[in-house]
Amino acid sequence: MQHTAIIDYGTGNLRSVENALKRLNAGYVVTSDAAVIRSADKVILPGVGEASSAMEKLHDAGLDEVILNLTRPVLGICIGMQLLCESSEEGDTACLGIFRTAVRRLGETFPPGSRPDNAIPYKTRLKIPEMGWNSIRCLRTGTGGTDREDRQLFNGIPDGSYVYYVHSYAPDICEDTIAITEYGRPFSAALRRGNFFGTQFHPEKSGSIGQKILANFLEL
Amino acid sequence: MLAKRIIPCLDIKDGVTVKGINFTGLKDVGDPVELASRYASDGADELVCLDISATLEGRKTFAAIVERIAEVVDIPFTVGGGIASVEDAGRLLLAGADKVSVNSAAVRRPELIDEIASRYGSQFIVAAIDARQYGGKWVVTTHSGTRPTDRELFSWAREVVDRGAGEILFTSMDNDGTGKGYPCKTFAALSEMLSVPVIASGGAGSVEDIAEVLTAGQADAALAASIFHYGRIGIGELKSALSSRGIPIRTAIS
Numbered sequence: 001m002q003h004t005a006i007i008d009y010g011t012g013n014l015r016s017v018e019n020a021l022k023r024l025n026a027g028y029v030v031t032s033d034a035a036v037i038r039s040a041d042k043v044i045l046p047g048v049g050e051a052s053s054a055m056e057k058l059h060d061a062g063l064d065e066v067i068l069n070l071t072r073p074v075l076g077i078c079i080g081m082q083l084l085c086e087s088s089e090e091g092d093t094a095c096l097g098i099f100r101t102a103v104r105r106l107g108e109t110f111p112p113g114s115r116p117d118n119a120i121p122y123k124t125r126l127k128i129p130e131m132g133w134n135s136i137r138c139l140r141t142g143t144g145g146t147d148r149e150d151r152q153l154f155n156g157i158p159d160g161s162y163v164y165y166v167h168s169y170a171p172d173i174c175e176d177t178i179a180i181t182e183y184g185r186p187f188s189a190a191l192r193r194g195n196f197f198g199t200q201f202h203p204e205k206s207g208s209i210g211q212k213i214l215a216n217f218l219e220l
Numbered sequence: 221m222l223a224k225r226i227i228p229c230l231d232i233k234d235g236v237t238v239k240g241i242n243f244t245g246l247k248d249v250g251d252p253v254e255l256a257s258r259y260a261s262d263g264a265d266e267l268v269c270l271d272i273s274a275t276l277e278g279r280k281t282f283a284a285i286v287e288r289i290a291e292v293v294d295i296p297f298t299v300g301g302g303i304a305s306v307e308d309a310g311r312l313l314l315a316g317a318d319k320v321s322v323n324s325a326a327v328r329r330p331e332l333i334d335e336i337a338s339r340y341g342s343q344f345i346v347a348a349i350d351a352r353q354y355g356g357k358w359v360v361t362t363h364s365g366t367r368p369t370d371r372e373l374f375s376w377a378r379e380v381v382d383r384g385a386g387e388i389l390f391t392s393m394d395n396d397g398t399g400k401g402y403p404c405k406t407f408a409a410l411s412e413m414l415s416v417p418v419i420a421s422g423g424a425g426s427v428e429d430i431a432e433v434l435t436a437g438q439a440d441a442a443l444a445a446s447i448f449h450y451g452r453i454g455i456g457e458l459k460s461a462l463s464s465r466g467i468p469i470r471t472a473i474s
Binding site for chain 2: 023049050127129130131132135164182202204207
């Protein structure tokens with residue numbers, strides 16, 4: 001049986017990812033052990049909380065280098081995905097730089113006095129965090145892949161499917177973007193570069209669509 | 221576009237789901253794990269499970285039920301009822317809850333919200349507020365709406381958000397369980413004032429009521445119990461009725 005390593009670097013709840021893998025009857029281990037992570041068939045980097053402290057924890061656990069050198073499929077979820085980007089505005093931190101994009105705060109933020117005339121009126125401003133179900137579109141394969149087309153993350157997922165989000169920051173669109181969601185502005189709902197994948201949404205909480213996306217990842 | 225959420229609520233007492241009118245005269249309406257799983261497959265966007273057990277034994281049963289629900293349900297679920305410390309919240313997190321809701325304990329000791337938010341993040345904490353009108357003023361209540369406090373709804377809502385609550389679940393105790401609809405003007409004022417999502421609770425009797433609170437009431441989500449438990453309306457039926465009114469709703473794409 002293949003096994004998936006869920007990286008535990010002290011950022012909280014891994015239970016929902018575990019339960020999702022159980023429902024898929026997938027073998028997994030929750031670990032912070034570099035050797036176990038290196039030998040896993042698949043690696044999931046979850047994460048909730050604040051980006052700069054999550055990055056610090058990853059670094060303190062000595063796992064940043066381990067992750068950068070992985071050659072098997074890696075899936076970052078939410079903060080886990082953000083840590084694979086170049087940087088995050090949250091706590092103004094540098095990240096691992098796999099995905100060629102920056103993570104920025106949702107909603108409009110203007111320095112004092114620079115608010116443009118066409119800014120969204122206060123009444124219809126965005127609630128932050130974005131919490132709930134939003135749709136994904138423009139699903140594609142992504143850059144630097146060698147896998148067969150029919151074995152990709154969004155195989156069997158229709159354009160416009162809803163997935164579950166809880167976040168205040170999101171990665172900008174870039175060449176690695178494989179799915180887009182709009183909340184105030186379009187952002188990368190999912191990214192892919194080579195063996196690295198990431199979703200800003202929570203597939204483990206996205207009903208049957210999320211379950212299918214996780215199953216696709218496990219089949220890569 | 222972000223969809224409006226439909227959230228069934230399970231009130232669980234000593235291991236069974238109950239729902240009564242104005243929280244008294246409780247009736248047993250089914251096995252919570254079975255009900256949770258049925259709601260999730262019917263298209264519920266989220267679930268809320270509230271522990272209304274009064275005994276220690278009942279609370280232990282509840283923790284076990286949370287674990288079982290977390291195993292079978294693949295949508296977010298919030299757990300509440302009797303959470304009075306960071307430790308209580310942590311135990312439920314470990315059992316598999318995605319969020320916790322705090323109510324009376326935060327009214328007694330508001331720092332509880334800061335503590336849970338700083339430990340687990342704002343996304344993990346929903347502040348539930350029960351209020352009813354006394355002489356035209358919305359007064360925060362505790363103990364299922366039976367005890368008025370000296371807090372006013374709007375200032376308390378602002379305070380809990382400032383303290384780190386990621387969502388507000390507001391129940392009008394004047395409307396709860398009556399099927400008379402939601403106080404939409406109050407919801408709209410609350411939603412406009414707050415930077416976080418507002419979940420409307422207490423009073424849904426029809427599709428129209430829910431449509432109204434999600435549009436005129438500007439609520440981000442609607443929570444209901446009785447109309448689902450007693451099969452007055454199915455979740456799928458409700459969601460397609462809302463969707464046909466132009467309300468953004470998550471529906472299955474095929």
